[in-house]
Amino acid sequence: MKTAEIAQRYLDYFEKNGHTIVPSASLVTDDPALLFTVAGMVPFIPYLSGDVPAPYARAADNQKCIRTNDIEEVGKTPRHGTFFQMLGNWSFGDYFKEGAIRYAWELLTSAEEDGGLGFDPKDLWVTVYEEDDEAHDLWLRLTDLPAERIQRLGKDTNYWSTGLPGPAGPCSEIFFDRGPAYGIDGGPATDDDRYVEIWNLVFMQYEITNVRSKYDFDIVGELPNKNIDTGMGLERIAFIKQGVDNMYETDQVRPVLDKAVELSGRTYGADHEDDVRFRVIADHVRSSLMLMSDGVTPSNDGRGYILRRLMRRAIRSMRLLGVDGPTFEVLFTASRDAMKSAYPVVETDWARISQYALAEEATFLRTLAAGESILEESLVETKSAGGTTIAGAEAFLLHDTYGFPIDLTLEIAEEAGLSVDRAAFDTLMQEQRARAKADARARKRQLADTSVYRDLRALGETGFTGYSDLETESRVLGILVDGVSVDRATTGQIAEVILAETALYAESGGQVADKGVIVGPGYELEVLDVQKPVPGLISHTVEVSSGEVGVGQPATSVVDAANRRAARQAHSATHLVHAALRDTLGKTATQAGSLNRAGYMRFDFSWGQALSDDTKSEIEEIANNAVRDNLEVTTRVLPLDEARSLGAMALFGEKYGDTVRMVDIGGPWSRELCAGTHVSTSAEIGLISLVGESSVGASNRRVEALVGLDAFRSLAAERALVSQLTSSLKAPREQLPARIAELQANLKTAEKKIAAFESKALGDRLPALADAATRVGDTLVVAESLGTAASADDVRSLALQVRERLGSEAAVVALGAVVSERPVVIVATNDAARAAGAKAGVLAKTAAGVLGGGGGGRDDVAQGGGADAAALPAALASVKDAVGA
Structure with a gap:
């Protein structure tokens, strides 16, 4: 049975049993605590928690999921996969344990010719929470499972909670016995790979609080509406039904x-x-x-x-x-x-x-080639120093900075007859993971407890009137201060205010929130931000400018008209630039993100190389031609499938409902799904001026533009600058590039002449420097400051010449200079000095330490530097001291 057929049988069965079939949500979740949809329940969390009323009493779906917390187990077990599909059936205050158990058993054990999955009951085991007598008795009553194949297990396996206050409850899991060839007898309680969990039925029936850990909490009481949340692993069912040993051998993998x-x-x-x-x-x-x-x-x-x-x-x-x-x-x-x-x-x-x-x-592949080059240097240095182990810090640097996998480092080192200090590497990795977990915990703590919005959302969706109105009369439904519901807020307080309706746009779709005020009898609120904390609810973060606002009072939301106008211009300009990009580059230049605010737009798109100046000019011209043509901007609300059939562009990763708002500019030329605010005709945009184009990843580019009056001001400033240059350089505008190029060429010529002069001047000092050598023990030492130098290469060249002039007797040369306002020390040693233990790399590091920087290099010649030029004499003295130590 093919994987797709299994999924379809599941959905057909539950549709026949009165469930609404819900399409899979995106793998990208809008839950700020999650990167991805990690479980089938994620899209339903607002309904299960009661934050948002469920639009259906019962539902079923096949949800795409990504989970990487056990990525190291992928390939080693028959069931671990990063991408998987979770079949689920859901009840929101409708049927409960009896219905969930009856549906699961009937679908699993019904014959394939009757639309079931055709499992033999003798191959199935069930687990229940050890205290859930109700579920245990239902399995006995509703199925022909013998009591010995219903096992009671503890909270660690058969109790579901989020680890936070809210809904929780026992669960019952269904397992398939793969047979004695795959492991020991004894059922799921053995925790053996022989028994594969295929379906989990979660019975959400309790409200919990005082959560001390995921399995240690206090039960407040039963939920007013008990929910069912089930998940059946499609890949697990597939590998069983297809008679293969693991999910990697199924038809989709x-x-x-x-x-x-x-x-x-x-x-x-x-x-x-x-x-x-x-x-x-x-x-x-x-x-x-x-x-x-x-x-x-x-x-x-x-x-x-x-x-x-x-x-x-x-x-x-x-x-x-x-x-x-x-x-x-x-x-x-x-x-x-x-x-x-x-x-x-x-x-x-x-x-x-x-x-x-x-x-x-x-x-x-280029990274691997570069990493191998760096690793090869490390192998050579380790061997030349008589070592046998690559430092853990070097392996970690390769892994963390260059993306070079530790496995390859180990493999290459082993081929070279060396080992890697894996313990030190693992310690550094653990420290990095600890930092990441701490960051994640900090992010989680910063998230508002969305349950605080539950009662407010239950009053209905916040009506948004801002497409047509800049001012709307409403009333205050709720006030939150520091995440806690309160009756009122007074002058100077920061609060969240929920209105029944609002004209103020909440940040979404790349468009930032409106600016404005909320006013009512005896109070005025400055709007700092507008967000959607849960679907359908708009929250205004405000500062109480004057008076006192209370729940139930009248409230009028007033949008800053000038800011909104400029924001509309920027958002519509983004659509024009997107269309112009696709006209110029082709249909693969699709949107990867955007930001719109008054007077400014930023647009990210998929493209693997920088845009030429001609291409940028072409895109800018196409977009501004659309402005000039005064194209009509229209919006329609229609079913998602219809909008897509009309060619509407959607932002990847964005979540859309069954009905969407489609924005046309010039008909199908620019047609996108968008909930933002827009101009009525393209001419209202005024002007689009591209001001930047850059890379934001290996395959993403970003264009930035100023829009409307901001674009005009920018161009006016450039015009003034050009005027100033024409006056200063005494050249007409069209000759400015050539005149500036001529000046640059003259400057480079002069710089080369100066460098040559300085280099000759340094070379003339060679005899005096050699004569300045003093004896430290059995070694001749030159430790002199040259003042300023054009480059470190000049200092290096002179140091090598001085070393040669001193002959074969043990000699160390340390020359210092200030190069581009920063101190540099070059140390050179000859064969006799190195035989006596004087190594240039060590001495350069000593000098660099005095200069407040770093350094190193080969034993024969090395360089150090820092930030403190005044410490150059002391740094040179430290080299002399180190030679005599």
Whole structure:
């Protein structure tokens, strides 16, 4: 049974049983505490917590998920995958334990010809929470499971909570027995891989508080509306139904594994380590494909870092299988073909996805080449010093700064007959992880407890009137101070104010929040920010300028009209620039993020190289031609599928409901899904002036522009600057580039002449410097300051000449100079001095320490520097002292 067929049978069964079928949410969640949708319940959290009323009493879905907390287990067990699909059925105050158990058992054990999954009841085991007699008795009554195959387990496995105050409850898990060939007898309680958990039924029935740990808390009482949250692992069901040993061999994953086998020339099933690598490749390539299909791009932080890590682990695994060259074109194509029937987006967006994948692979292959070069230097230095171990700090630097995997460092070091101080490396890694966890905990503590908005959201959605009105009369529904609900706020306090309706735009879709005020009888509030803390609820962060505001009072939201006008101009300009980019670069130049505020727009898009000046001018001209043509701007609210069929562009990773707002500028020329505020006609934008273009990642570029009056002011300032230059340089505007180039050439010529003169002047000092040598023990030492020098190379050259002039007797030369206002010390030693123990690298570090900087180099010649030029005499004296020590 194919994976897609299993999913469809599941959805068909629950639709037949009165469930609303909900499409999968994006892998990118808007929950600030999460990077990704890590479980099937994530999109339903507002409904399960009661923060937002559920739009249906019962639902079912197949949710895409990404989870990387146990990434090291991928490939080693039959069930661990970073990307997985979670089938779920949900009840929001409707059916409870009996319904959930009956539905699960019927679907699992019904014959395939009747639409079921055809499991033999004798292969199934069940666990329940040890104190949940109700669930235990229901399993006995509703199924033909014998009592010995219903096991009671503790809170650590069979009790669900978020680890925070709120809903919680016992759960019941269903396991498939793979048979004695896979492990010991005894049921799920043995915690053996023989028993595969395939379905978890969570019974949310309690409210908990005083949470001391995930399994230590106080139960306040039963929830007024009990919920059902279930999750059945699609990949786990698939590998069982397809008769294979693990999820990596199922129909949606195995094609990538087979291509990796083909590319490497090795055999799957012949070697355990190779098998793990094949499975890692298959999992990580599919996971990367699905992440990119939801708009994630490789980067060095957040979601992009996780994607980059997955892709680089796949590249590393191919390398460990003996493949050094690029493989992603073959591997990602295989994954696309395996997934496109279930997720057509991987084919429709293939140009964009493959562009990112191939660029990331090329970048990392270059990183590996650079890392190997750095590692090779470290190997040589370690061997020449008589060492046998690469320092853990060096291995960590390669890993952390250059992205060079520790496994490759270990492998290359071993080939060279050396080891790596793995203990020191692991300590540094643990310290880094501890810092990351501390940062994550700090972020989590900063998040507001959204339960505080639950009662307010239950009153209904906040009405937004700002598309048509800049002023709206309403009333105060709630006030929060420091996250706590209060009756009123007084002068000077910062508070959150919730209104029934508002004209003020909440930050979203790249557009920043409106500025404005909220006024009412006897009070005025300055609006500092406007946000949507939970879906459907708009919260105004305000400072009470005067008076006292209370719950239930009348309130009028007033938008700063000038700021809104400029923000509308910037947002509409962003749409024009997007359309101009696609006209100029092609359809793969898709949006990867934006920011709009009054007078300014920033737009990120997928593209792998810098734009030429001609291309930037063309984009700017196309956008401004659209402004000149006074194109009509229209908005429509329509079903999402209809908008997409009309070609509306959507921002990848953005969540959209069943109905969306579509913004047209000039008809289909610019057609995007957008909830932002816009001008009525393009001429209202006034002017778009591109002021910047830069890289924001291996495959992303960013353009920045000023809009409207801000663009005019910027151009006026440039005009004034040009006027000043024409006057100063006595050249007409069109000749300015040539005149400036001529001045630059003259300056370079003069600088070369000065450098040559200074170099000759230094060279003339050679005899005097050699004559200044003093004896320290058995070594001749020259430690002199040259004053200023054009470059460190000149100082180095002179130091080597002085060393040669001193002959074969042990000699150390230390010359200091100020180069570009910073002190530099060059130390050179001859063979006899080095034989006596004087090493230039050590002496340069000594001098650099006095200068407040760093230094080092080879034993024969080295350089040190710092920030304190006044300490140069003391630094040179320290070299002399070190020679005599």
